[in-house]
Structure formats: C-alpha cells, structure tokens
Amino acid sequence: MATDRIVGIDLGTTNSLVAYMQGDTPAVIPGEDGLNLVPSVVALDGNNQVIVGSPARSYLIDTPDHAVYSVKRLMGRGVEDIREELKLFPFRLADDLQPGEVLRIRIGGRSYTPPEISALILRQLKRNAERFFGGPVTKAVITVPAYFNDGQRQATKDAGRIAGLEVLRLVNEPTAAALAYGLDKRKNGIVAVYDLGGGTFDISILKLHDGIFEVVATNGDTHLGGDDIDNLLIAIALDDIQGDLKLDLRRSGEGVQRIRKAVIEAKIALSSQASTKLDVELPGGHRYRREITREMFEQLIQPVIARTVGPTKQALKDAGLKPAQIDEVVLVGGSTRIPKVRQLVQDLFGRTPHTGLNPDEVVALGAAVQANILGGGSAVTKEMLLLDVTPLSLGIEVAGGVTDKIILRNSTIPASATQYYTTQVDGQTNVAIHVLQGERELARDCRSLARFDLKGVPPMVAGMPRIEVKFLIDANGILHVSAREQRSGKEAEIDVQPSYGLTDEQVENMLLESFDYAEEDFRQRQVIEARREADTILAALSKGKKNPAWDELTSAERTNAEAMEKALVAAKDGNDYQAIRKAIDALNDGTMHLAELMMDTAVSTALKGKAMDQTDLEEGPAAGHPVAKAEFK
Amino acid sequence: MGAGDASALNFAWQILNIVNTESKSSVIVPGEASTSCWSCGTMRAKHFCSACGKVQPAVPVDYFTFFGFPRKLELDTAALEKEFYALSRHLHPDVFAQSDEQERAWSLEQSSMLNDAYRTLKDPIKRTEYLLRLEGVELGEQSKRATEKARASGEVKKQVVPTDLLEEVFELNMHLEELRMQKKAGEDDPALLEEIGKAKLSLEEKYDALFNELKQEWKKWDAAVDAGTEETRKQILARILDVLNRRNYIRNLVRDVNEAME
Numbered sequence: 089m090a091t092d093r094i095v096g097i098d099l100g101t102t103n104s105l106v107a108y109m110q111g112d113t114p115a116v117i118p119g120e121d122g123l124n125l126v127p128s129v130v131a132l133d134g135n136n137q138v139i140v141g142s143p144a145r146s147y148l149i150d151t152p153d154h155a156v157y158s159v160k161r162l163m164g165r166g167v168e169d170i171r172e173e174l175k176l177f178p179f180r181l182a183d184d185l186q187p188g189e190v191l192r193i194r195i196g197g198r199s200y201t202p203p204e205i206s207a208l209i210l211r212q213l214k215r216n217a218e219r220f221f222g223g224p225v226t227k228a229v230i231t232v233p234a235y236f237n238d239g240q241r242q243a244t245k246d247a248g249r250i251a252g253l254e255v256l257r258l259v260n261e262p263t264a265a266a267l268a269y270g271l272d273k274r275k276n277g278i279v280a281v282y283d284l285g286g287g288t289f290d291i292s293i294l295k296l297h298d299g300i301f302e303v304v305a306t307n308g309d310t311h312l313g314g315d316d317i318d319n320l321l322i323a324i325a326l327d328d329i330q331g332d333l334k335l336d337l338r339r340s341g342e343g344v345q346r347i348r349k350a351v352i353e354a355k356i357a358l359s360s361q362a363s364t365k366l367d368v369e370l371p372g373g374h375r376y377r378r379e380i381t382r383e384m385f386e387q388l389i390q391p392v393i394a395r396t397v398g399p400t401k402q403a404l405k406d407a408g409l410k411p412a413q414i415d416e417v418v419l420v421g422g423s424t425r426i427p428k429v430r431q432l433v434q435d436l437f438g439r440t441p442h443t444g445l446n447p448d449e450v451v452a453l454g455a456a457v458q459a460n461i462l463g464g465g466s467a468v469t470k471e472m473l474l475l476d477v478t479p480l481s482l483g484i485e486v487a488g489g490v491t492d493k494i495i496l497r498n499s500t501i502p503a504s505a506t507q508y509y510t511t512q513v514d515g516q517t518n519v520a521i522h523v524l525q526g527e528r529e530l531a532r533d534c535r536s537l538a539r540f541d542l543k544g545v546p547p548m549v550a551g552m553p554r555i556e557v558k559f560l561i562d563a564n565g566i567l568h569v570s571a572r573e574q575r576s577g578k579e580a581e582i583d584v585q586p587s588y589g590l591t592d593e594q595v596e597n598m599l600l601e602s603f604d605y606a607e608e609d610f611r612q613r614q615v616i617e618a619r620r621e622a623d624t625i626l627a628a629l630s631k632g633k634k635n636p637a638w639d640e641l642t643s644a645e646r647t648n649a650e651a652m653e654k655a656l657v658a659a660k661d662g663n664d665y666q667a668i669r670k671a672i673d674a675l676n677d678g679t680m681h682l683a684e685l686m687m688d689t690a691v692s693t694a695l696k697g698k699a700m701d702q703t704d705l706e707e708g709p710a711a712g713h714p715v716a717k718a719e720f721k
Numbered sequence: 722m723g724a725g726d727a728s729a730l731n732f733a734w735q736i737l738n739i740v741n742t743e744s745k746s747s748v749i750v751p752g753e754a755s756t757s758c759w760s761c762g763t764m765r766a767k768h769f770c771s772a773c774g775k776v777q778p779a780v781p782v783d784y785f786t787f788f789g790f791p792r793k794l795e796l797d798t799a800a801l802e803k804e805f806y807a808l809s810r811h812l813h814p815d816v817f818a819q820s821d822e823q824e825r826a827w828s829l830e831q832s833s834m835l836n837d838a839y840r841t842l843k844d845p846i847k848r849t850e851y852l853l854r855l856e857g858v859e860l861g862e863q864s865k866r867a868t869e870k871a872r873a874s875g876e877v878k879k880q881v882v883p884t885d886l887l888e889e890v891f892e893l894n895m896h897l898e899e900l901r902m903q904k905k906a907g908e909d910d911p912a913l914l915e916e917i918g919k920a921k922l923s924l925e926e927k928y929d930a931l932f933n934e935l936k937q938e939w940k941k942w943d944a945a946v947d948a949g950t951e952e953t954r955k956q957i958l959a960r961i962l963d964v965l966n967r968r969n970y971i972r973n974l975v976r977d978v979n980e981a982m983e
Binding site: 463464501502560561 | 806809813814815816819829832833836837839840
C-alpha cells in the first residue's frame with residue numbers, strides 16, 4: 089500500500105528532531121547544516137524574518153528581545169500558571185493581553201501564542217524533511233511529555249495544524265523511547281523509562297509482551313528538567329556578579345543569556361570532568377570567572393533531581409511493582425547524562441540503568457516507529473502495538489466544589505465514562521458541567537479543562553430529564569464529550585469553553601496567517617533563487633566573451649548583449665523578483681545566437697580530434713544552454 | 722435568574738444543581754448485533770470481521786459479554802490478558818489510522834469499551850462491584866467512590882459498623898481520640914502507640930481474611946449461575962455485598978489509623 093510519508097517529531101523544550109523509518113530502522117533527518125538537533129529557539133531578524141534553530145541561538149545573546157526559547161513550558165497554560173516561569177525565563181508577555189486570553193509572547197515587534205511559536209519550529213522540521221525527501225511532508229506523529237494534561241496536548245496538536253501538519257497521533261515521550269528500545273532489543277519484560285529532559289520529567293513503566301507495549305503506569309512533572317539546573321547556576325552567577333562587581337544583571341537580557349550559555353557549557357563539562365571554569369564576558373567590558381567543581385554542582389542540583397523520586401515511587405506503586413521487578417531501566421533526555429542523575433536512578437531501582445540509546449534522539453526515533461505503525465507497518469513493526477494510558481485522572485465538579493473522578497489515572501486509552509445528570513429546577517434547559525483533570529480532591533486544586541454547557545434540554549419537571557454525558561479520552565489523550573437527553577432522545581448541544589487554549593477558529597486563522605507568512609517566505613526565496621540564476625548566466629556570459637564565437641557576432645549583437653548584461657546586474661541588486669526574472673530572460677534570448685555559435689565551434693573542434701575546453705562544456709552557454717529559461721510561476 | 726443566563730454566577734449555581742444519578746443507571750440494555758460484516762458480508766467475530774478484519778459498530782453489551790465470558794466471578798486473569806491483547810490488535814485506533822472517519826469512530830468506540838471492560842474485569846474488587854450493579858444490587862454508601870467523595874467534601878457519612886467489629890472499633894476509636902489529644906499536647910505514649918499498632922495489625926488480618934471469604938462467595942455464585950435458583954443467587958449477592966461493605970469499612974478504618982499515627 090502506497091501511503092504518504094509520515095514522519096516522527098520530537099518537539100522538545102531544548103531541541104527538536106524529525107525522524108523517519110529507513111527500511112527496518114528509524115533514522116533522524118538532519119537539517120541543512122547536517123545536524124540532527126534543531127535547537128527549539130525562534131528569533132526574528134531586523135526584517136522580521138523568522139529564524140529557527142541554530143542560527144536563532146546567536147539572537148538570544150545579541151538581541152534577546154527578538155528571540156525565545158523553552159516555549160514548551162508555556163504550551164497550554166494560562167497567565168496565572170506561569171508566574172513562577174516568568175521569574176526564571178525571559179518570556180515577554182504581549183502588553184495587550186486580555187484576562188482569559190491565550191498567552192502571547194513578544195518576539196521583536198510581533199506577538200505569538202506558544203502554539204504558533206512551536207509551529208515555527210515544526211515548520212522548520214517539516215522543511216528539513218521535505219528537503220531530505222524532495223517532496224511534501226504533511227503527516228506527522230508528534231511526541232509530548234507523558235504527564236502533559238489535556239490542554240498541553242491540545243496546544244501541541246494545534247501547533248501541528250498551524251504548521252500545516254496533520255497530527256496522526258500524539259505519543260508520550262517515554263513510550264516512544266520504549267518503542268525504539270523495544271524494536272532494538274526485542275525482549276519481553278518490564279521496562280521503566282526515566283526521562284529527564286530540558287524542561288520536563290516523565291517516568292513510565294511498561295510491559296513489553298510479544299510486540300505489545302502496554303504502559304502500566306506513568307507519572308512526572310511537566311516543569312522539571314535541565315532548565316531548572318541552569319537557572320540554579322545562573323542565580324549563583326548573578327549573585328556573585330552583584331557581590332563582586334556590584335553589577336545587577338538581572339534585568340539585562342544579554343547579560344543573563346551570556347551567563348546562561350556559559351553555565352550550560354559548564355554543566356555539560358561537569359558530566360565528564362571533576363571541575364570546570366566559568367568564564368563569561370559581560371556587557372560593559374566586565375568579566376566573570378569562577379571555578380565549579382563537580383562536588384559543588386552535585387550538591388547544588390540535589391534538590392532538583394530529588395524531585396524525580398516522588399513521581400518514580402508513585403508510578404511503581406500505581407503499577408503494583410517493586411523496583412526489583414523491573415527488568416530494565418532506560419534513560420532518556422539530555423539531563424540523564426549527568427552522573428549524579430544516573431546514580432540516583434541506580435539507587436532508586438537497585439540496578440545499573442541502560443544507557444545504550446542516544447538520550448537526545450531516542451524519542452524522535454520512537455516517534456518514527458509509531459509513524460510507521462500508523463502508516464500500515466512494515467515487516468519489523470507489524471506486530472507492534474502501543475497501549476498507552478492517561479496520566480491524570482479526569483473528573484467533574486460536583487456539589488461542594490468536590491472533584492468526582494470518573495476516569496482514573498493510568499487507565500489505558502482510549503477510555504470512556506458515562507455520567508447521568510438531571511435538573512433541579514422545573515423547566516431548567518441548561519446544565520453546566522465543569523471538567524477537571526488532576527488527582528486532588530477539591531475542584532479548585534485540579535486543572536480546569538473546560539466548562540461544558542449542555543443546552544437545549546427539553547423543559548421538564550425537575551429531576552425528570554436524564555442527560556447521558558459520555559466522556560471519551562482518545563488515543564492522543566485528548567478528551568471528547570457528547571451528551572444526550574435520554575427521555576426525549578435529543579442530542580444536547582455542547583458548548584465548550586476551553587479554560588486555556590485556542591478555539592478552532594483561532595487555529596484556522598493562524599493557519600491562514602502562516603500561509604501569508606509562507607507566501608512572504610516564498611517571495612523571499614524566489615528573489616534569492618533568481619539572483620543565483622542571474623549569477624550563473626552572468627558568469628557564463630563573461631566566459632563566452634572569451635570564446636572565439638563572441639567575435640563572430642555582429643557588433644549590434646554584442647552591444648545588445650552587453651546592455652542586457654548591465655540591466656541584469658542592476659536588477660539583481662533590487663528585491664523585485666519579476667524584474668530579475670525579466671532581465672534573465674532577456675539576456676537569455678539575447679545570447680541565444682552566441683550559444684549556438686559556441687556549440688558549433690565545440691562540435692567542430694571535437695570532430696577535428698582536438699581536446700575540448702572542459703570549462704566551456706560545463707559552465708559556458710555552449711553546454712546545451714544551461715541557462716535556458718525555466719518556466720515557473 | 723433564568724436558566725439560559727450564562728453569567729459566572731449562574732454557572733456556579735448550575736454546578737450546585739448537578740445531581741449525579743450514576744448509581745441508578747448502570748442497567749445495560751443488551752443490543753442485537755448484526756451477524757455479518759458491513760463491509761464484506763462474511764459471518765463475523767464479535768467485534769471485527771474474521772474474514773476482512775474490518776471493525777464493526779459497537780453494540781452495547783456488558784463487560785463479561787464483550788469478552789465472551791459468562792457472568793462469573795472466578796476469572797483466569799492470564800486468559801483475560803491474552804484476550805485483551807488479541808482484541809487490541811484488531812480494535813485499537815492505531816490499526817485504523819488510515820481508514821475512513823466512520824471506521825475510525827467505530828474503532829475508537831470499540832477499543833475504549835475494550836479498555837474499560839478489561840480494567841473493570843481484571844481487578845477482583847471492581848469486577849465484583851460491577852457484577853453487583855449488573856445484577857441490580859445497590860452498592861450504597863460503603864463503596865470506595867462514595868467514601869472518597871464524602872471524605873473530600875468533609876461530609877459526615879453514615880457508617881454502618883459491622884456487628885462483629887463493634888467492640889474492637891469502639892476501643893480503637895477511644896485510643897485514636899486519646900492519641901490525637903496527646904499529639905496536640907505534644908506528648909508521646911509508646912504504650913498507646915503499641916496498642917493502636919496491634920489493633921491495626923488485627924484489622925489488616927481481618928481485611929485479608931475477608932478477601933478469602935469473598936473468593937468463597939465467588940465460587941458459590943459461579944455454581945449458582947449454572948444451576949441455582951433465582952433465590953439462591955439473590956442470597957449470594959447479598960452476602961457478597963456484606964463482605965464488600967465490611968471490607969471497605971475496615972479499609973477506611975485502617976486509613977484513619979494511618980492518618981492519626983502520621
């Protein structure tokens with residue numbers, strides 16, 4: 089069955105990757121720079137052109153207000169959720185943000201919602217894949233932290249749509265890692281995946297059985313990762329600098345970003361060295377130097393990494409397993425390179441963790457495996473099936489502000505629950521339902537997912553209507569609700585007000601806008617391509633002028649060609665694609681006779697048994713007129 | 722205030738008016754399934770076509786029937802797991818990722834039902850409670866969910882103390898009260914703690930014993946399904962409910978002890 093190419097995407101806090109199934113093995117698709125990792129950084133240059141990935145990183149330091157990183161931390165969250173985040177990250181909220189509106193972040197002169205920023209990263213990955221395949225890529229599997237709630241998942245799916253991708257499935261990151269691991273090892277048993285990334289922590293416990301990957305329990309913290317370690321180091325450096333140099337850099341975007349870059353390098357160095365030096369050039373000609381030993385570093389990060397213990401123990405408890413019953417512990421995420429983290433995992437499980445997988449790539453590789461399965465599978469994946477769970481309980485608010493849990497955490501998805509409601513007032517035609525996600529007993533402590541207003545309940549005596557409401561969590565971990573009044577058989581109309589997140593209409597608009605930008609991008613690309621073509625024909629002409637054929641032209645022909653050459657050189661400096669195109673075409677036509685003469689010369693030279701001028705054949709117009717106009721509109 | 726008013730106040734008001742009628746509603750009306758595949762017309766297996774593999778529309782059935790099991794309580798969980806995996810391979814949405822919308826919807830419905838059924842049947846207590854509801858027995862106030870809801874809202878729930886525990890519970894509650902008072906005063910009485918610890922141990926033993934008692938009732942129920950009168954079955958169900966209630970009561974008590982000792 090010929091199916092569309094489906095790629096697997098790891099949309100990470102720090103780095104993002106795109107992968108696909110190359111025959112029997114998943115492989116990461118490199119970018120134009122040849123690198124597998126695309127830093128999850130988005131910047132706008134002076135002309136408001138979007139820059140994504142490695143090139144965007146330099147903007148973090150040079151023009152910090154024109155760049156944003158770690159935007160995954162903001163996905164699906166409201167303003168009130170991110171107060172803590174704002175203290176630690178240089179996110180600049182849009183000034184005109186209305187209460188209840190989806191967050192918007194300022195980058196340079198524009199403002200974007202987190203799904204739009206993620207979409208820019210996804211578009212870069214999509215482009216990388218399209219460049220690699222030489223054809224369009226429109227379908228993807230995208231990974232999310234297992235502990236992402238409904239809103240965060242929805243936001244990720246929206247990002248995919250805005251990027252012009254049909255998101256066939258959201259897969260939990262540790263589960264994806266397990267798929268890659270399982271494909272590699274082909275062993276049955278119980279596997280724990282400990283995934284400590286740039287911004288999120290997940291622990292998942294899976295049962296691998298003849299190709300079935302059954303998640304039995306998952307837990308985590310969507311705001312715990314390498315970023316937190318960086319922030320600790322940054323805080324120390326800022327304190328030092330204030331103490332020693334009497335310099336408060338807290339408000340200096342550039343200063344903080346320089347320090348951030350240095351501490352990340354130091355953190356990485358400390359995974360293999362006993363000590364390292366921080367040496368940062370600060371704005372204003374100052375310099376900050378400090379030595380950090382691994383011992384200090386480990387002491388410092390202890391409270392951060394200790395936060396992974398609770399979720400890990402809870403997952404084991406929920407799975408009904410003792411650490412000794414785990415057959416293998418797989419490490420995922422860049423932060424698991426830290427020796428202290430490995431030690432902690434070893435202590436928790438009483439066994440040496442498996443470190444045979446590249447912690448930065450394994451999630452993307454697993455996403456590629458799942459993409460392959462969804463595409464109909466291949467010989468190696470046809471027996472593989474993933475059975476994942478919902479990480480958080482789903483509940484509804486009932487009298488007294490209490491959460492009534494209707495689908496418990498760690499339930500295999502898809503999962504459903506049916507609830508029945510009635511009215512308490514004669515003639516009541518609306519019933520409001522407040523949907524919550526979380527483990528806490530009181531509604532106010534849980535995450536508000538949405539308020540569903542059931543409308544059009546036929547007016548009846550109080551207590552008479554029997555409204556059946558079905559809650560369904562799909563294979564992406566996203567909630568769907570349907571309702572029916574049973575006595576009248578009438579489908580109740582559901583008015584969804586997502587507590588955070590974009591409406592369908594907003595997503596559509598963003599999709600259109602991204603097309604607009606895409607058009608802008610496209611025009612820009614046309615200009616660049618036309619210039620490149622102009623350079624080729626101009627180079628060919630200057631070569632042709634040295635060819636004996638040039639002298640065979642009439643003087644009018646030569647003057648004409650030189651005039652057109654001048655015109656093209658002038659047009660090339662402008663930004664008008666049409667003008668460059670026209671000048672190229674004109675020069676092309678004007679040198680047609682020259683090209684023919686050169687061809688003739690080349691042929692007769694060859695017939696005379698003389699060596700041909702290779703350069704002419706390869707680059708000159710003599711070689712079949714390589715600059716013959718390509719029609720494209 | 723009109724019912725159509727969408728103000729926040731009205732919303733809160735409506736929340737307060739939600740009445741959950743769940744416990745009265747679990748009667749499942751068995752549906753009649755078509756016996757041939759909608760796609761190729763072949764005689765089909767229960768949830769998918771045995772010839773062409775196409776998923777079939779879901780038919781509302783109880784969880785036992787979904788798996789093709791009789792309504793019996795002793796259950797080979799290894800066989801259940803095997804069946805669950807096998808059905809998952811046929812029904813999971815991943816298998817239908819490239820199919821049309823209708824098939825994807827059926828697959829979603831079928832596999833969510835499969836997962837719900839598996840989750841309920843593999844757990845011995847959930848399975849037993851499910852059977853009781855299926856047989857029209859009200860679980861009442863002692864069910865785990867009812868207890869947790871009451872605890873969350875701080876509501877004082879009517880607790881029916883099993884008669885054989887009356888004396889023990891009375892004494893334990895006195896001890897717990899004493900412990901709380903001592904805690905407030907910052908005192909420490911090892912003798913009291915030991916006393917409570919002993920009582921807790923005894924409760925935990927009873928808790929385990931009740932599970933064995935429950936298993937005995939399962940056997941009786943299963944036999945009565947094959948060859949019992951309506952009356953015998955009713956009696957067995959009543960005894961099962963009694964065992965579950967006593968067991969839940971003890972579980973709550975042990976939790977109270979743990980909280981007091983923290």
